[in-house]
Amino acid sequence: MTIPYGRQTISEADVQAVADVLRSDFLTQGPVVPAFESAIANYCGARHALAVNSATSALHIACLALKVGIGDVVWTTPITFVASANCAVYCGADVDFVDIDPATYNMSVERLEEKLIQAEVAGKLPKVVIPVHLCGQPCEMEAIHALSQKYGFSIIEDASHAIGGRYKGEPIGNCRYSDITVFSFHPVKIITTGEGGMVLTNDVKLASHMERLRSHGITRDPSQMTKTPDGPWYYQQIELGFNYRMTDIQAALGLSQLKNLDKFVARRHVLADSYNELLKDCAVTTPWQHKDGYSGLHLYVIRLHLDPIKVRHREVFERLRVAGIGVNLHYIPVYRQPFYERRGYNPDDFPAAEKYYSEAISLPMYPELTESQQKEIVHRLITPIGHQTLF
DSSP states (O other): OOBOSOOOOOOHHHHHHHHHHHTSSOSSSSSHHHHHHHHHHHHHTOSEEEEESOHHHHHHHHHHHTTOOTTOEEEEOSSSOTHHHHHHHHTTOEEEEOOBOTTTOSBOHHHHHHHHHHHHHHTOOOSEEEOBOGGGOOOOHHHHHHHHHHHTOEEEEEOTTTTTOEETTEETTSOTTOSEEEEEOOTTSSSOOSSOEEEEESOHHHHHHHHHHTBTTEEOOGGGSSSOOSSTTOOEEOSOOOBOBOOHHHHHHHHHHHTTHHHHHHHHHHHHHHHHHHTTTSSEEOOOOOTTEEOOOSOEEEEEOHHHHTOOHHHHHHHHHHTTBOOBOSOOOGGGSHHHHTTTOOGGGOHHHHHHHHHEEEEOOOTTOOHHHHHHHHHHHHSOBTTBOOO
């Protein structure tokens, strides 16, 4: 038996939605992309939503729209996928990290404030801070926003894991406490467009800028042009942009998937409750949920209590993989990657992230996972190695 750590859920309605576009006059930029954008904006309560070909692209144009460039510094969490940091490097900026909260695994507000106080004294405050809603659990955005008002930085919410979640009773993605929010629609995420992403904002100028950036820096809007159009065919490249557009084929899948978003998230919560019950007497820490948040539960991460069980982290991971259980580790601290190691980060500056990395394992989590599969996963997790009792 092989159980992946995550997988997409595709219905016949999803297949039909894509087939309808394939039989239509538009495969790339047709009517379905704006329909998908409008549906996401309405679901989240944001004024503007722009579909792109990946969340990485979304992060990139978000940084560019906020004028991140050479000489600027962007801060994010070390426990995230590398794209959360790379987007700043693409713009020529430097990157630094804020240690995580040991309970939520998100960016620690306390460590953020401490670092901001030090940075203000040194004259090196960040241009942008990118909190990441790890596993789908929202960061403490109200507190981070308050710090942004005091210290003058912009906020990009990396909500790649979090569509369908809520913060203080409101949908993640409404940008109440941020300038821009980013979603991912990769196949292992909560809903999928194959590859794809979305940027949301309540600022019309940011939205207009990101719309140009996703399509070569080109506009057909006469109000943005430097001279009167030569004719109805006319367009202008205002700046250097990219081909980051989403296709109608992808948007059709996303629009269909969106209809089941709340159901997918509710099912993930049922599975999380089941895991919590199955693991309640085991030597692991199960996910803790902050009272202000309703997680999208993209991931279910446990932390092993290694001292009591006297077994190495890697040994447990490999044993589960050999048994066909597709566990994973989200994530290797970004500063440990060779590209970032060369920039001179000191792991001792991030003790909570280091401890997390030494203990964390992501168990399979997706809507079609069954209770019997969960029992098998937990059985394999607690099975003794040789004569060693694990839990």
